Amino acid sequence: MNTLTISKRTMIWPNILFFTATTLVALIGAPLYIARFGFHPFTIGMTVFYLFATSMSITVGYHRLFSHVTYKANPILQFLFLFFGAAAYEQSALCWSSQHRTHHLYVDTDQDPYSIKKGFFYAHIGWLLFWSHPEHYENSTDLQKNRLVMHQHKYYHLWAAVSGIVLPMLIGYTFGDLPGAFVFPVCVRLFLVHQTTFCINSICHTIGKATYDIYSTAKDHWLVALITNGEGYHNFHHHFPSDYRNGVRWYQWDPSKWFIAILAKGGLTWDLKKVSVFRILAARLAAENQRAEDCLKNRNIPNLTTIQTRLKSQYEKLKQTLSDWEGSAREYQAVLRERLERHSEKRRQAALKRMEAQRRFRETLNQWKLIYLKLVAG
Ligand SMILES: [Zn+2]
Numbered sequence: 001m002n003t004l005t006i007s008k009r010t011m012i013w014p015n016i017l018f019f020t021a022t023t024l025v026a027l028i029g030a031p032l033y034i035a036r037f038g039f040h041p042f043t044i045g046m047t048v049f050y051l052f053a054t055s056m057s058i059t060v061g062y063h064r065l066f067s068h069v070t071y072k073a074n075p076i077l078q079f080l081f082l083f084f085g086a087a088a089y090e091q092s093a094l095c096w097s098s099q100h101r102t103h104h105l106y107v108d109t110d111q112d113p114y115s116i117k118k119g120f121f122y123a124h125i126g127w128l129l130f131w132s133h134p135e136h137y138e139n140s141t142d143l144q145k146n147r148l149v150m151h152q153h154k155y156y157h158l159w160a161a162v163s164g165i166v167l168p169m170l171i172g173y174t175f176g177d178l179p180g181a182f183v184f185p186v187c188v189r190l191f192l193v194h195q196t197t198f199c200i201n202s203i204c205h206t207i208g209k210a211t212y213d214i215y216s217t218a219k220d221h222w223l224v225a226l227i228t229n230g231e232g233y234h235n236f237h238h239h240f241p242s243d244y245r246n247g248v249r250w251y252q253w254d255p256s257k258w259f260i261a262i263l264a265k266g267g268l269t270w271d272l273k274k275v276s277v278f279r280i281l282a283a284r285l286a287a288e289n290q291r292a293e294d295c296l297k298n299r300n301i302p303n304l305t306t307i308q309t310r311l312k313s314q315y316e317k318l319k320q321t322l323s324d325w326e327g328s329a330r331e332y333q334a335v336l337r338e339r340l341e342r343h344s345e346k347r348r349q350a351a352l353k354r355m356e357a358q359r360r361f362r363e364t365l366n367q368w369k370l371i372y373l374k375l376v377a378g
């Protein structure tokens with residue numbers, strides 16, 4: 001393995017001092033400040049705005065746009081993501097994205113900059129405090145062609161200071177609450193944005209549901225999704241990183257996805273990449289089937305081979321009915337594109353075929369569930 005690509009242990013003093021200072025002000029300074037001076041409503045409003053703008057710039061901008069290119073965005077929007085993303089003090093978009101792409105490619109290995117295999121604390125914040133990481137951006141040549149991204153990277157400290165510290169304090173000064181502006185929209189906001197973002201690398205690689213890939217350390221965790229604008233569905237994200245969504249079920253909290261979709265309505269974002277519902281379903285079923293197979297491996301029950309064979313054949317049947325359903329759904333879409341009149345026979349037949357294929361899939365799924373629950377879960 002190339003030693004240049006591996007992180008090295010060392011004290012990163014600027015980070016240690018910065019994180020310590022913001023944490024102390026947030027946890028000790030803020031309560032003392034409130035007790036002594038109370039709240040200035042404007043400062044609270046600005047803190048909420050800054051929390052929203054910086055955390056969204058990380059999830060919608062740094063992560064889903066720059067790192068994974070899951071959609072395309074207007075240059076003004078890109079500028080705003082870079083501006084408020086810098087305010088989050090999580091490195092430049094180029095550096096963040098390059099490390100994140102490495103994380104996806106080499107997850108859980110020595111080359112993963114925030115590998116959970118090096119411990120919960122390391123993955124959460126230790127990797128930023130006590131480790132240096134190689135800076136090379138071969139995996140981000142696309143971003144290196146983006147002049148805005150490169151300007152933010154080259155003058156990152158200036159961008160970060162202006163957007164993250166100077167601007168909120170200037171606004172605070174104008175409205176007569178300079179100390180409050182330092183405590184809340186700067187320090188408390190930074191503490192909250194940092195700690196919530198870091199939960200994805202630590203908590204989401206430790207606990208939660210392995211919905212789509214049972215061997216991945218990345219897990220789906222609704223609570224982390226709640227505090228990170230929807231980034232907590234990390235098992236899905238590692239399985240389908242090119243999808244602009246992280247929470248794909250109707251009840252899953254993913255405001256980053258909604259934000260991108262709303263901007264698309266206004267023409268500010270476009271080419272939103274989406275994995276088909278059939279691929280997602282197939283991945284879920286494959287994960288459950290694997291779980292069932294693994295579970296049976298350790299069982300000491302009579303007729304084990306017969307059960308395994310039955311489960312396998314039912315799963316093959318399930319895959320086939322899903323594939324048939326997908327095929328008929330595609331045919332139906334093709335017929336719709338022909339713009340035939342609503343009650344035409346061809347359209348009616350295609351719709352019936354699709355409905356029948358869906359019914360057969362549901363029926364096979366129920367039979368599979370019966371075997372799964374009776375023999376595996378029970
Ligand atoms: Zn991850």
Ligand SMILES: [Zn+2]
Nearest residue numbers: 068100237241
């Ligand atoms: Zn990612």
